[in-house]
Structure formats: structure tokens, C-alpha cells
Amino acid sequence: MRDGIKRFTGGCLCGALRYEADGEPLNAGHCYCTDCQKVSGSGFIPFMGFPASALRIHGAFRPFVSKAANGGVATRNFCPVCSGLVFGGVVGESDSFTIYAGSLDDKSLFHPKIAIFARSRPHWAIMPPGVTVFEAMPPD
Ligand SMILES: [Zn+2]
Ligand SMILES: [Zn+2]
Numbered sequence: 001m002r003d004g005i006k007r008f009t010g011g012c013l014c015g016a017l018r019y020e021a022d023g024e025p026l027n028a029g030h031c032y033c034t035d036c037q038k039v040s041g042s043g044f045i046p047f048m049g050f051p052a053s054a055l056r057i058h059g060a061f062r063p064f065v066s067k068a069a070n071g072g073v074a075t076r077n078f079c080p081v082c083s084g085l086v087f088g089g090v091v092g093e094s095d096s097f098t099i100y101a102g103s104l105d106d107k108s109l110f111h112p113k114i115a116i117f118a119r120s121r122p123h124w125a126i127m128p129p130g131v132t133v134f135e136a137m138p139p140d
Pocket of ligand 1: 012013014015016017079080081082083084
């Protein structure tokens with residue numbers, strides 16, 4: 001932390017792809033959509049949103065683009081060396097980005113507030129207590 005501004009740092013398994021994000025996240029939660037399950041090999045992905053201006057990416061990344069639930073596309077970015085899933089969004093284009101919280105250096109900084117796409121949640125993927133639950137995307 002510097003000048004009282006919160007800083008989130010993290011990266012992939014091998015360390016070749018790193019990021020820093022400053023300030024409070026726009027949102028934080030668990031996504032239980034089937035795409036997040038497939039891409040992570042898990043029951044959900046823990047995510048935090050940041051405005052593009054708050055995020056700096058260091059190192060090479062490999063994007064994977066798939067069709068999104070809102071009819072657009074979702075871009076998820078992996079480390080080209082270790083294939084770790086690190087962040088979502090199109091560098092140089094998106095107004096906001098998603099950081100996958102399992103990539104944080106300090107996992108205790110993540111506080112999930114919402115659960116999205118709860119309709120696709122497997123019974124063994126536990127929902128954190130106290131989160132606001134949405135069956136699909138939260139309304140704007
Ligand atoms: Zn890596
Ligand atoms: Zn998802």
C-alpha cells in the first residue's frame with residue numbers, strides 16, 4: 001500500500017505474466033457459469049473487476065475468445081508459458097478488466113460480494129456466506 005491506495009498484485013504459476021491493480025475493485029464475486037468451469041477445471045472462478053486505468057499488465061499473454069452469455073464475446077487471458085488463467089478483457093480495448101482472484105499474491109485481499117450464474121452451480125461448489133446471489137448476470 002502506498003499513499004493509502006490499495007494495491008493488488010498477482011500473476012500466473014510460473015511468474016512470467018504479472019499484474020498490479022490499484023484502488024477498490026468495481027465488483028468481486030464468484031462466477032458459476034459453465035464457461036468458467038470449463039476454462040478453469042473448477043466449480044467456479046473468483047473474480048474482481050477493475051477499470052482499465054487501474055490495471056497494469058506485465059509480460060506476454062495468450063487470449064482465448066469465446067461467445068459470452070450477453071451475446072458478445074468473452075476474452076480470457078492465459079500465460080503462454082504455464083497456461084495459468086490470469087485476467088479477462090481485451091488489452092487496449094476494454095474499459096474494464098477482470099482479475100481472477102486465485103492469481104493474487106495475497107489471497108486474503110479478495111472478499112466476494114456476489115455470486116453470478118448461480119443457476120449453473122454444481123452442488124459441490126460451495127457458495128460463500130452473505131453474498132448476493134444472481135441466477136445469471138446481475139442487472140446493470
Ligand atoms: Zn506463467
Ligand atoms: Zn463465468
